[in-house]
Structures are given as structure tokens and as C-alpha cells.
Amino acid sequence: MEPGRRRGVSSLVSSLSLLCVVLDLQLDGVLGVSPVEIEQHLEMGRKLLAAGQLAEALSHYHSAVEGDSKNYLTYYKRAAVFLAMGKSKSALPDLARAIQLKPDFLAARIQRGNILLKQGNTQEAREDFEAVLQRSPDQEAQNQLHKAEELEELQEEAHKAHHRGDYTTTIQVLDRVIELSPWDPESREMRAECYIRLGEPRKAILDLTPAARLRTDNRAAFLKLSRLLYDLGEHHDSLSEIRECLKLDQDDKECFAHYKQVKKLSKQMDSAEELISEQRYQEGIDKYESVMRTEPNIPFYTTKAKERICFCLVKIKEAELALDTCSEAHQRDPQNIHILRDRAEAYIQLQDYEKAVEDYQEAREFDQENQEIREGLERAQKLLKLSRKRDYYKILGVSRSANKQEIIKAYRKLAQQWHPDNFQSEAEKKEAEKKFIDIASAKEVLTDPGSIQKMHRIPQTTNCAMEMRRPKYFTPNEVSLHSTLGDLWVSYLGKVYNLTPLLEEYKGDVLLRPIVECAGKDISHWFDSKTKDIRTHVDPLSGCLKYYTPRGRFVHVPPPCPRTDWANDFGRPWWRDSRYEVGLLSVKTRWIRIINTLTLQEQRLEVCSEETLDEILQRYLHYNSHAASYTWKYHGINLDMSKTLSENGIPDEDEEFYKCRMDRDLFTQSICLYFNDDLTEL
Numbered sequence: 001m002e003p004g005r006r007r008g009v010s011s012l013v014s015s016l017s018l019l020c021v022v023l024d025l026q027l028d029g030v031l032g033v034s035p036v037e038i039e040q041h042l043e044m045g046r047k048l049l050a051a052g053q054l055a056e057a058l059s060h061y062h063s064a065v066e067g068d069s070k071n072y073l074t075y076y077k078r079a080a081v082f083l084a085m086g087k088s089k090s091a092l093p094d095l096a097r098a099i100q101l102k103p104d105f106l107a108a109r110i111q112r113g114n115i116l117l118k119q120g121n122t123q124e125a126r127e128d129f130e131a132v133l134q135r136s137p138d139q140e141a142q143n144q145l146h147k148a149e150e151l152e153e154l155q156e157e158a159h160k161a162h163h164r165g166d167y168t169t170t171i172q173v174l175d176r177v178i179e180l181s182p183w184d185p186e187s188r189e190m191r192a193e194c195y196i197r198l199g200e201p202r203k204a205i206l207d208l209t210p211a212a213r214l215r216t217d218n219r220a221a222f223l224k225l226s227r228l229l230y231d232l233g234e235h236h237d238s239l240s241e242i243r244e245c246l247k248l249d250q251d252d253k254e255c256f257a258h259y260k261q262v263k264k265l266s267k268q269m270d271s272a273e274e275l276i277s278e279q280r281y282q283e284g285i286d287k288y289e290s291v292m293r294t295e296p297n298i299p300f301y302t303t304k305a306k307e308r309i310c311f312c313l314v315k316i317k318e319a320e321l322a323l324d325t326c327s328e329a330h331q332r333d334p335q336n337i338h339i340l341r342d343r344a345e346a347y348i349q350l351q352d353y354e355k356a357v358e359d360y361q362e363a364r365e366f367d368q369e370n371q372e373i374r375e376g377l378e379r380a381q382k383l384l385k386l387s388r389k390r391d392y393y394k395i396l397g398v399s400r401s402a403n404k405q406e407i408i409k410a411y412r413k414l415a416q417q418w419h420p421d422n423f424q425s426e427a428e429k430k431e432a433e434k435k436f437i438d439i440a441s442a443k444e445v446l447t448d449p450g451s452i453q454k455m456h457r458i459p460q461t462t463n464c465a466m467e468m469r470r471p472k473y474f475t476p477n478e479v480s481l482h483s484t485l486g487d488l489w490v491s492y493l494g495k496v497y498n499l500t501p502l503l504e505e506y507k508g509d510v511l512l513r514p515i516v517e518c519a520g521k522d523i524s525h526w527f528d529s530k531t532k533d534i535r536t537h538v539d540p541l542s543g544c545l546k547y548y549t550p551r552g553r554f555v556h557v558p559p560p561c562p563r564t565d566w567a568n569d570f571g572r573p574w575w576r577d578s579r580y581e582v583g584l585l586s587v588k589t590r591w592i593r594i595i596n597t598l599t600l601q602e603q604r605l606e607v608c609s610e611e612t613l614d615e616i617l618q619r620y621l622h623y624n625s626h627a628a629s630y631t632w633k634y635h636g637i638n639l640d641m642s643k644t645l646s647e648n649g650i651p652d653e654d655e656e657f658y659k660c661r662m663d664r665d666l667f668t669q670s671i672c673l674y675f676n677d678d679l680t681e682l
Helices: 002-031 035-050 054-067 072-084 088-101 106-118 122-135 139-163 167-180 185-197 201-214 219-231 235-248 253-277 281-294 299-315 319-332 337-349 353-366 371-387 392-396 404-417 426-446 449-455 476-480 500-505 510-517 613-620 654-659
Strands: 487-492 495-498 536-538 545-547 581-585 589-596 602-608 630-634 669-675
Touching (some): 035 054, 035 072, 054 072, 072 106, 088 106, 106 139, 122 139, 139 167, 139 185, 167 185, 185 219, 201 219, 219 235, 235 253, 253 281, 253 299, 299 319, 337 353, 337 371, 353 371, 476 487, 487 500, 487 510, 500 510, 602 613
Antiparallel strands (some): 487 495, 495 581, 536 545, 589 602
């Protein structure tokens, strides 16, 4: 029994020894941060803060606070880092702890008072400033106290004006209130409500956007913001804001109901635009009709749907239907240049050139700089001028490519039909004589080479035989040619933009550098293909949502932290401004050979797969100004100039060459041109 008791005591002593060792190690881990190590953390934090490496500095201050939780200066310095990062809410607890540890720490009180003042908490801010003034006649505290008193008076005045329905006065007072307390969500929400009452929703959005994020749970502001954006047609932005509401509470009934509506409509509109970009116009029309059924109450979406349906109808040559739809859309939005452009094109298809010119002129009044409108007007005016000339081809009922034998054959047939001796009454004889004279004149002109040349002579005001128009589509190589400060183009999300005017406007601004570095290149990776806005990401250092700017911040991108020297009164950012748009970027380019069978000259051209042969002809004008006087054939078959290469049965075999691992330059599809002996004027 005795030996057993001794073994038990021995085991107990061993266990206690082991426990002491473990506790000692744990205490070393918790309490083992020496004053020297704390000082090192503080010194590193100071250096990193001075170097602008805020996240790293914050990490060192965290370690310093954990090592010495009784040092008021450590809390104060960490609060300074939070403020530098724009995290005023995180700074407040540290400032409060510093004041608790050292009540006479005046610098911390002034700093906390400033934050509280900007948040609109005038009473607490006053307490801090008064506490400072009781101990020291500090000038900054005195000035801030006056501001707090002024702010209290202005807040009261704003509430009184709002209560009596004087929204204009309320806004004027709140302008000064928000200047003094920019982080006060209540003042911004009140001003936003006033703007809504006065019918200025876009100004309300500018206030609600920061207000929604100034409160911890502000679902009502996110919902209101989303609805305003939705009513204005900004469905992508509306969807983003309502998602923020659901992040706070995924079961919020109002937010979820609105989310379903916005998501459905946004998906339909995106799908419709994708169909149109793929030239599936009838399907695009059907999809936009679904949009009108989904949202019949917001005028913007009905007008937008009518506008795009009008565009599609013009593309599929349904001119009569297009005219009705475009006219209805024009009544809804009289200053929309796209509607006027499409209606003008419908008039051209109906050969009503006068009305086409009128619509293009009206569109030109609204946008003097639009290249497409200017070119459309010139074309409509030219067609109107040609329509007023006597069309001898039409009189004989032959095509403009008809040869001499075909013209004489048509003349003999019509002359026999309209000879005056074939008619009995005097009225019929006079009508027949007039027709017979016209037929004879047409035959004389069209069988005389000199008369034909004179009829088709180009006006002296032009520099070449056919006026070259800017193509609708551009190849990446064409965009890359515009890569200088005096001529800078870029492409993104399938469109080509001329940013030269932007460079002139912001000449000398360092924020132009990222754009200049990408001159002539595609920058689609900067943008979100769905929202058409700059891509965003969560900053791993600050945890804040920031714009994705791989080459650095550029023009119209806000700074990462609030700054007083950055103005956002420039209107639409350049990437959303259609003024800079000059055309579309080809999704797929291809090479073709054009062989002139008359001169045996051959040209190899890079063209856009989306272009019609009429548009390819415009490119070929550089090599042959009389290109329209030729019949274009592939494998002996006349080509339809209103269709693309693929639609004309000219295959793009690049994929086949790739699969066979062959160089695509080994074979290029050829188009042969046959001269019509007709110097045609477009």
C-alpha cells in the first residue's frame, strides 16, 4: 500500500510541473512583448505611414496596441492611420479609448470633435470642443465650436423649411449643412427628397449614393436609389444598388420584389442588344416587344424599345412599318438623333428623299459634331439631287449596267408600244407623243458615250471621282494607326472611340497618361461588359470597393479616398459619352483579293466580316475611284452589294486553315470586277 501511495504522489508532482511549464509558455506568448518590441512596432508604423503604406502601418499599430493596451498614444496613432485610410468610424473607438486613458489629451478630443461634426453630431462635437477650451484657449477648437453652433442653427432652419414644403429654400440651407457635415446621411437624404419633389432625380441620386453607405443598415436608401435609377433607364446601376440592399437582408420583401423586376427587364434588354449586335434583327424586335410588356409603366423603356424596333425594321427593309414606329418614337423623344436618323433611312428606302433630308437636318441641329449624321445628310442630299434629274435608265426600264444592245432592244419595244398612231383620241395621242419623245431622248443619250460621260460627270467640288465615306466598321489595324497625341483612338466593348477632343480638353493633366499609353489599342479589359462601366474590385488592403485601373487612375475616375480638390461636375464620364464614338470594331476581319478584269490589276484588302459589299466598295475606292461602274462577281455569279461576304456565299476559311495547321495567307478568296462602260456617280 505504501509503495502505491508514493507512486501516486510522484505522478501528481510530475503533472503539476508539466502544467507550470505550459502556463509559463502561454504567459510568455501573451505577456512576452517587451517595451523594446512595442517601440519597434511604433517606429515601423510611423515610417510606413509616412511612406503611404497604410495597411502595413496599421498591422504594426495593431501589434503595438495588443502589446500595451494602456498606452493612450498608441491608440491615437492607430486612429490617425484609420483616418488616413478614410475609415473615420473605425477611428472613433480608438480616439475614445485614448481620451478615456488620458482625459486631458486635447489633440484626441479635437480630432474626435472634428469627426463628430462632419457626421452631424453637433451636441457631442460641442462637448469635445468645450472640454478643450476649458483647459486651453485653442484657436482650432474655438473655430470648430462656432461651426458646430452654426450647424445646429442651419439644421433647425432646414427642418422648418422642409416642414412647410419650401423645398428650394431647404436645398439652399442644406448646401451649407452638407458643406459642414459631409458625412451626415440624414442631411443628404433630406436634400435628395427635396430634389425628387422638384423633379430633379439625377441630383437626388448624387446625394443618395453616399448616404446609402454612410449608415450601417440603410436598406431604404438603397431601395430608393435603385428605383430612381430604374425610372431613368439606368437598369444596370439599378440592379447593382438593389443587390446592396439584399446583401444587408436577403429576406427584405420590398427589395427582393424590386430586384426580380429589375433583373428580368435588364436581362431582356441585354439579350435584345446582343441579338441586334449579331444582326438577328427580327429576334431583337421580338425581345424588345417583351420589354414593353414587362415594363409598360415607365416611359423610358417604351421609348427605348420603340427606338430600337425602328432601327431593326430599317435594317430588314420594312420601311413602311419602320416609318410608323419611328414616328411614334419621335413623338415620345423629339430630340433623339438616333430616331431621326433611322426615320430618315426609312424615308430613303421609300425614295422620299426630301423628308429624309429634313430629318437629318433636324438631327444635325441637336448634334453638330456627329459624323454619322453629317454623312447621312450628305448622302440624302445627293440622292435628292439625283432624283430630280431625268433618269433615262428608268424611262427605258433598264438597269444602269445595261449595254448598248439591251438599251436599243428596250427602246424598240417601248417605241412600238407608245407610237402615237396606236391611239385614237386626241388626249391619248398627246400623252403618247410625250412618252415617245422621252423614249427617243433616252435612247439618244444612253447610246452616245459622250452624253453618258457628261451625265455622270462628278461635280468640281469633290476631289475624287467618288466621295469616300468613313466605314461603319473598323479593323484593329485601322484603329492602331491613330496612336498620336494629335490623333488618338481606342476601342473597347466592340466600339471605336476618337479621344482626341478629350486630350485637348484635359491637355497637360497627368491623368491622361494611362489613356495615352493605350493609344490605338483595345482597352475592353478595363470595363465590365454588362454594366459598360469600369470594372471594380475589392482592395485587399483597405477592403473597399475600388475601380480597376491597371495603369493607374485616369480622367473622370474618382480618387480612392474623399478629396476636396476633385470635382465631379464634368457630366457623363468619357467612356459613357457617345460623342467620342466613331464606329464599331470588327469582331472578325478577313482578307480578300479584288481583281479588275479590265486592267488586270489586283488588290489585297483586309475587310470587316460585318461589312456589306457596298461598304467594302468604299474601301476599294482608294485604288479605283470608278469601282461602282463595275459588276462584282464571285465564281461567275453577280454579287448582292447590300449583303456581306458570307451572305453572298463567299466563305471565311480561316478556321479550316487553322484546324489543318496551314497558313491562311496561302489562299485568299477572290472577287472579279467587270467594267460596265458606265462611270456611275454614287
